[in-house]
Amino acid sequence: MSPDVRLRVSWLSRVVILFSSLSHAFYIPGVSIRSYRDDEHIPLLVNKAYSDTSQLQYAYFDLPFVCPPTGNKHAGFSHASGHSVALNLGEVLRGDRIKISDFEINMGQDIDCQYLCDRVITREDLKWAQQMIQGEYVIEWILDNLPGATSFVTVDRTRKYYASGFKMGYRDFDPATGKEMYYLYNHHNLVVRWRQAPGRAGDNGGKVVVGFEVYPKSINVGQRNATGCPSDVSGDDLEPLALYIPGNITDLTERYAESSYIPESAVDMDDGATMTIPYTYSVYFFEQKDVEWSNRWDLYFNDQAESTFTHWLAIVNSLIISGILGAICIVIWGRTMQGDVKGRGDGMLEEARLKLGKREKKKSGSGFLEKTSEPSLEDDLSSDEEPLEEITGWKLLHGDVFRPPPYGGLLAPLVGSGIQLVFMIVGLLGLSCAGILNPSWRGGFWSVGAGLFVVAGGFSGYFSARVYKTFGGQNWRKNTMMTALLFPGLLFTLVFVLNLFCWAQASSTALPFSTLLALACLWLLIQLPLVHLGSYWGFYRSSAWEHPTKTNAIPRQVPSQAWYMKQQVTLALGAGLVAFAVLFIELIFVFKSLYLDKSSYYYVFGFLSIISALLSITIAETVIIATYIQLCAENYHWWWQSFFVGGASGFWVFVYSVWYYATRLHIDGFVSGLLFFSYSALACAVYSLATGTVGFLTAYMFIRRIYGGVKVD
Incomplete structure (x- = not known):
């Protein structure tokens, strides 16, 4: 490899490494490191349940088989459990529904076991829980802006990495009956990794969170003490909690005696039977000196x-x-x-005219030919004397x-919308490479993308108007409305229609009506005026693009084309x-x-x-x-x-x-x-x-x- 090639490869490698390092080192401007003193409350936020096998997400507190919020306030915290955290537009678009939980987590305080609640569920709730476990749904909790992670170790045990979220439960075969059973995780071991805060905050005893891991466990109802906790939460041979409500065969026979429909199993019948699920948790704090706060997201990038x-x-x-x-x-x-x-x-055509003039003079002087007008270029090209190179x-x-294209009034708005999207994409990539858009800013990618798209409406209107004017268009207001309404209108309509299906499924993927109204306001009250302003500037304050050649009045016939x-x-x-x-x-x-x-x-x-x-x-x-x-x-x-x-x-x-x-x-x-x-x-x-x-x-x-x-x- 030549030295200059090696230099280019080395330079390119440094650029990519720089971009990669910037994406980890920088966080949102204006957001400082949050440090906690000993015994200070750290709020745990619950978000949603999502799955790789489904596009439908569900808010955590909307699930009927989890502990509902009690509305109690934590010491030193202004908001009660169940209070919704203010979300940006991007968080709402990605289906986040973040709320404060009842978990009591204080910096440095280990808790072996803490009772949370007893949740009573019906057969219908049980079937929903089974379906979500079968769909491999995972839960997302948030502590100090870090999602609760499932910890893994590579095969050679040389590296540790995280996967965001943790599973709701698992499926296994019952050793007694041999049937497949569903087991729910109802005890959660929360591991918080911390280190001393940098700077003056650390000198004053401040600590920062650099890791948040969740280890769920399924523990049966029996063998619990007066506080509601299991006698031994650390045991490996504890009986798991099976999602199963036994049916009453006598009640089943009497209930459906006069009906043509007989349920195939007790799970299908509506007998009013319930099941109680006890929820508990443990909290453990570990000091992690080898992880900096600015690098605490590195473990989530498991395939780096x-x-x-x-x-x-x-x-x-x-x-x-x-x-x-x-x-x-x-x-x-x-x-x-x-x-x-x-x-x-x-000068090709000019040279042809000069040759034609010389030939005319020669022929006129010899008396062989008399003409009253100048010979044409086509006549000379067909002559055998002094042939010119064919055009x-x-x-x-x-x-x-x-020549302006057919349906140019449609092409101009498409080009304008394309310019708008190019501006948005370039802006998102640039901000992501600079590290401003990163996982720590939850929803930032979508929020900034929507903002760039709206602001770029001015560029969209300007380029659309200039292209439209170049095509010879006169009705610039019509072009403006098409530019402002065509693509954004189709986008909004599609989102609205799909939202109806998500609403029917009671999924948090569905956008709230207030969010749809806010998007409509961004579109009609901000982007539309910007497109109109850009179109006015592009049509009246800017000239049409001039072309180096003139267009003939009669279109040329296109010859037969190759296959x-x-x-x-x-x-x-x-x-x-x-x-x-x-x-x-x-x-x-x-x-x-x-x-x-x-x-x-x-x-x-x-x-x-x-x-x-x-x-x-x-x-x-x-x-x-x-x-x-x-x-x-x-x-x-x-x-x-x-x-x-x-x-x-x-x-x-x-x-x-x-x-x-x-x-x-x-x-x-x-x-x-x-x-x-x-x-x-x-x-x-x-x-x-x-x-x-x-x-x-x-x-x-x-x-x-x-x-x-x-x-x-």
Whole structure:
């Protein structure tokens, strides 16, 4: 490897490492470290239950088989249990419902066992608990902004890592009957890891929380003391608590004696039987000197070391694909385009006119030909005397290449919405690489994304108006309303319809009506005026983009196209497959974090930013090649084609999501499947709008550049 290549690789490696380190080192600006003194209360917050096999989430206190809040206040704390914690927009969008619990946790105070409550449940509640255990739901509790974690150790016992949340229970076979039984975790060992606070707070006895682990256990009702706690919570041979209510066979026979329906088991009958579930917990504090407060999230990134090589492989794959396409673009530009422009483009038609004039004078002086008008260029090109080089290919389209496309009034708002999404995506990636957006700011990614999307409405209106004006549009108000209402309106409608299904399931995934109203206000009261202001500036204060060639009054007829050019959809999908190949490897980690392992966090935004930059370059190169092939075929309908070629990789991302659903996920239920495919399609539409806009602008700049070198009147 040459020294300059090693230098480039080393520089790139340092950039990625810097981004990765920044994502761990920085937290939200303005939020200081929270330290606790001995015996000071640390509030434990309960959030929700979620599963990798379902898109439906449930607020913790909405579950009928957990301890409800008592409404009591903790010492030195202003809010009572059950009080809802103020949430940002992102937390509500991701289904969080955070409330204060009744757990009594004080810094440095170990509790061997503390009784919480006895929860009485019916058969219906028991069936719900069994279904959630079967669905592998996990619970999320929060202590000092850290989610309660399940601790794991690697096979070689060299490294420890966390998985956010802990399971509700488990399934096992009853050794006596051999039937499958459901067991509920009703005792929780809470382990809080702390260290001395940095700076002056630590000198004054302050301590900070650097780890929060939850070890659940299932303990049967029997063998409990007067306080309600088991006699021995640390024993390994304790009988677990089975979710089972025995049925009364006599009552079953009498109840359904005159009915044609007879339940198959006691679980199906409604006999009013109940079951009591006792809940207890233990608290243990351990000092952890080798973990800094700023690095306490590192253990949640469990695949950091193992996946680094794969991320580099994704970058190398992207570089290879982008490099091959770049070489093709260099050939097109350096040999074909520049050769055409320099060899036959500059002054080509003027030279033809001079030759025609000399030929006319020669023929007139010899008396062989008399003309009353100047000979045409076509007559000279068909002559055998002093033949001129024929004008072919893309140069023939100079009078039609900038002809406004059909349905330009739709393309302009799409490009404006694409610019809006590009601004949002670039902003999110930049803030994530800087470490401002990280797991410690719960919901920050969605909140900032919504804010950037609304603010970018001004850019959307401006670019949409300029494109619309370039197409010759006159009704700028209509274009403004389409830009402001088309994509956001479809987005809001889809979210509202899906919300109805979530409401029917009593899931916390459903957005509250107040949140929907707030989103509508952001859309109609903030973004709409910004789009209108940007459109006014782009239409009246800015001129239309000037083109280097004039457009003919009569459109040129497009000749018969080759087989691969006739089906433009096929051409676009084929080009989109190239861009998808750049994104494919990194997409594996994104899907795993979103769907397969919701307890993990996607954190490698440095790698994702590099992949995104290479993806944009690849899309630009693909669009240049596809546009040049189209122009060489004397087809000037490139406006929509460039947009479709740029956004076609979104189709393959959706195909990948369908394959991922069928082969990797185990999502059950109609509503969960509907949510998965609807939000996947929405994400792919956002991706296609952004990449389609990149392709459109690339093709526009490319064509302006090449036709700017050919001087024709």
